[in-house]
Structures are given as C-alpha cells and as structure tokens.
Amino acid sequence: MASKYIAPSVLAADFANLQRDIEMINNSEADWFHIDIMDGVFVPNISFGMPVLRDIAKHATKTIDVHLMIVDPDRYIKTFADLGSNILTVHYEACTHLHRTLQAIKAEGMKAGVAINPHTNVNLLEDVINDIDLVCIMSVNPGFGGQSFIENTYKKVTRLKEIITQNNAGTLIEIDGGVTNKNAKKLIDAGADVLVAGSFVFKSENPTHTIKELKEIIKV
Ligand code: DX5
Numbered sequence: 001m002a003s004k005y006i007a008p009s010v011l012a013a014d015f016a017n018l019q020r021d022i023e024m025i026n027n028s029e030a031d032w033f034h035i036d037i038m039d040g041v042f043v044p045n046i047s048f049g050m051p052v053l054r055d056i057a058k059h060a061t062k063t064i065d066v067h068l069m070i071v072d073p074d075r076y077i078k079t080f081a082d083l084g085s086n087i088l089t090v091h092y093e094a095c096t097h098l099h100r101t102l103q104a105i106k107a108e109g110m111k112a113g114v115a116i117n118p119h120t121n122v123n124l125l126e127d128v129i130n131d132i133d134l135v136c137i138m139s140v141n142p143g144f145g146g147q148s149f150i151e152n153t154y155k156k157v158t159r160l161k162e163i164i165t166q167n168n169a170g171t172l173i174e175i176d177g178g179v180t181n182k183n184a185k186k187l188i189d190a191g192a193d194v195l196v197a198g199s200f201v202f203k204s205e206n207p208t209h210t211i212k213e214l215k216e217i218i219k220v
C-alpha cells in the first residue's frame, strides 16, 4: 500500500517563533512542510513571500510542498525552485496554459502540483492527469486557515481516484483545508494520500502529539 503523508501548514505557525515551530515539525512524525503563498489578488489575503520561504528552507529537513495562491504563477517558477521548493503547486484557475506550466515546473527539477478550488470539477484534470504529480483538492475556499471543511470534498476525492486509476497515473491526492481527526480517516478511505493540517495542529495543546495522532489515524 502506498504511503500516506501529513503536511502541517506553516500558515498556522507562530511567526514570532518560526524556528521553534519548524524544529517541531522536523522532530515530529510529519512528512512534509506545507507552505501557503498568497498574493492578495488570487485570494483575498497576503501570507508571506520569498525571504520567509528562504529561511524556512534553511532549517526544514523534510519535503517542502509549496502551494501558490497567486495569479500568473509562471513568472515565479524558477524563483521557487531556487528557494528550495520540492513540490510546486499552482491553481488550475490561475493557469491559462496549464500543460505548459506543469512542464516548466518539472524542468526546474520540482514535482508539479495542481490545486483546484471547491467549485472546480475534478474531471477538468483528466486530459493532463499523467502530467500531474499531485492534485491538491481545496476543501475550503483558499485564502485563510481555520475554516470549516466542505463535505462535498469526499465525492471529489472518489472521482479523482477513479481518473488516476483509469489512466494508470501515479498522481497523489492532497486535501487542504479544515482537516481534523474527525475527517482524516474518511478522506484516506476515499483515496487521499496527503492531508494538510494547519489550525488543527498548531492550535492544539501539543502539536507534536496531534501530528502523531493524525499519522496513527491515516495508517492503512
Ligand atoms: C488555505 C490554505 C491552507 C490552510 C489550511 O488557503 O491553502 O493550507 O493553511 O489551514 P487549516 O488546516 O487551518 O484549514
């Protein structure tokens, strides 16, 4: 059975204690760092940018999974590769020439991800599924941490898993937004491979323990 991954979202960390929170992830059972980059245009929020990612990458010892919530992401593909991103995810809704963008990400040595908003149908990815390393299904409207999980997500995971299997693709399914110990198992059972968790990890009393709890739940 393929591995299942937990990716804490650094957006929910304490930015005044960022090194402490990075070390917490390094020393925990977490698999990836999930890094949310927002431009205030594609989403109604601005998170953090290049200098912060550069410093996170200096300390992080695990895969760096960058989620770009920005318009015209093609302009920054090389920059994010140079900053240390291992996976670069762009939004379907932000890319006019998605196939070209995916090739450009891979040409820089990164894994290529595509994120879809809650209103975007997974069938739209069918013709490029073999070019995508990871699909990030947004289970909240992107822009903010701490929102409630949208229940329609399970149906999308099931359908996307079918598309991946039918096309014999190796694409991973990531779920982003409102992930907790209440929905984690059902998401994995539907076909998810990677769960992003921000608030549920960082707002808990013991984030290391919460990551361990999520890892236990998603073990198959
Ligand atoms: C939302 C971001 C998410 C967010 C998840 O736009 O893409 O990665 O940090 O946070 P929680 O787990 O709090 O919903």
Ligand code: ZN
Pocket (backbone or CB within 6 Å): 009, 034, 035, 036, 067, 176, 196
């Ligand atoms: Zn994200």
